[in-house]
Amino acid sequence: MIHLRNVRFKYKSQYILNGLDLSVAPGDRIGLVGPNGSGKTTLCQIIMGLLPPESGNIEIFGKARVEEQDFQEIRGRIGFLFQDADDQLFCPTVMEDVAFGPLNMGKSPTEAKRIVTSTLASLNLNGFEERITYQLSGGEKRLVSLATVLAMEPDMLILDEPTSGLDEETTERIIHILNESHLTFILISHDREFLERTTNKILKIKNGIIYEAL
Amino acid sequence: MILVRSFDRSKRILAAMKCRGFKGRFYIIHHYEMRKCDYFMAISSVMFSAALLVVK
Numbered sequence: 728m729i730h731l732r733n734v735r736f737k738y739k740s741q742y743i744l745n746g747l748d749l750s751v752a753p754g755d756r757i758g759l760v761g762p763n764g765s766g767k768t769t770l771c772q773i774i775m776g777l778l779p780p781e782s783g784n785i786e787i788f789g790k791a792r793v794e795e796q797d798f799q800e801i802r803g804r805i806g807f808l809f810q811d812a813d814d815q816l817f818c819p820t821v822m823e824d825v826a827f828g829p830l831n832m833g834k835s836p837t838e839a840k841r842i843v844t845s846t847l848a849s850l851n852l853n854g855f856e857e858r859i860t861y862q863l864s865g866g867e868k869r870l871v872s873l874a875t876v877l878a879m880e881p882d883m884l885i886l887d888e889p890t891s892g893l894d895e896e897t898t899e900r901i902i903h904i905l906n907e908s909h910l911t912f913i914l915i916s917h918d919r920e921f922l923e924r925t926t927n928k929i930l931k932i933k934n935g936i937i938y939e940a941l
Numbered sequence: 942m943i944l945v946r947s948f949d950r951s952k953r954i955l956a957a958m959k960c961r962g963f964k965g966r967f968y969i970i971h972h973y974e975m976r977k978c979d980y981f982m983a984i985s986s987v988m989f990s991a992a993l994l995v996v997k
Contacts, residue, residue: 802960802961811953814950814954815957821972823971827958827963831962831963831966832962835972840970862972875961
């Protein structure tokens with residue numbers, strides 16, 4: 728699904744990614760680890776086309792992606808969960824926020840409402856439609872962000888630290904949701920136990936290159 | 942510093958919007974329509990302006 732070759736990215740005269748290769752095949756459930764500032768989030772933003780790499784090839788869903796327009800095609804198919812849920816929830820109500828993706832993908836308001844209800848129900852968030860996103864608790868924000876991503880019915884997920892700052896119960900719910908979903912995903916996390924329970928492959932970023940970690 | 946931080950946040954939110962298929966058009970789920978309270982507001986504001994005219 729994703730093939731990155733020799734990707735380099737420079738931040739303030741220092742290479743964060745230095746000739747990085749990455750392949751993601753359908754069915755892969757990858758855990759991505761690495762020290763703070765090692766470029767995990769940068770890598771995800773490059774995949775989503777939010778940051779331009781200095782050099783290297785990016786091939787996603789069988790096509791080279793270079794221009795902004797190439798990436799627009801893939802953004803609906805790869806759901807990206809941001810590290811900070813406050814960045815992801817920008818509409819007044821949960822309903823509008825979850826419907827934002829489907830409406831942008833050309834769904835009618837009636838369809839979008841149906842998708843919102845079923846997505847929220849699948850995450851055990853029934854009755855959240857009219858809640859104000861700004862007033863949700865941290866864990867609720869994280870789950871609603873996940874709902875906004877899943878509502879686009881993506882082929883793949885990229886989750887940037889989905890469990891940081893969550894209590895055990897909410898973490899369990901996220902593990903359950905991921906294991907039920909049968910989606911291909913890349914998961915950034917520092918929580919080894921969480922990764923062991925959800926992923927089938929763990930990769931480590933160090934000095935701008937990816938290693939297979941055991 | 943607050944200015945810098947809000948600028949950065951605006952960039953992150955734009956990125957989040959782009960990731961959910963935003964291409965520069967807003968679609969709304971609840972369409973605007975006239976409701977009882979809108980009629981009430983319309984009538985009362987007309988009456989208020991009329992009253993002002995009379996007082997003058």
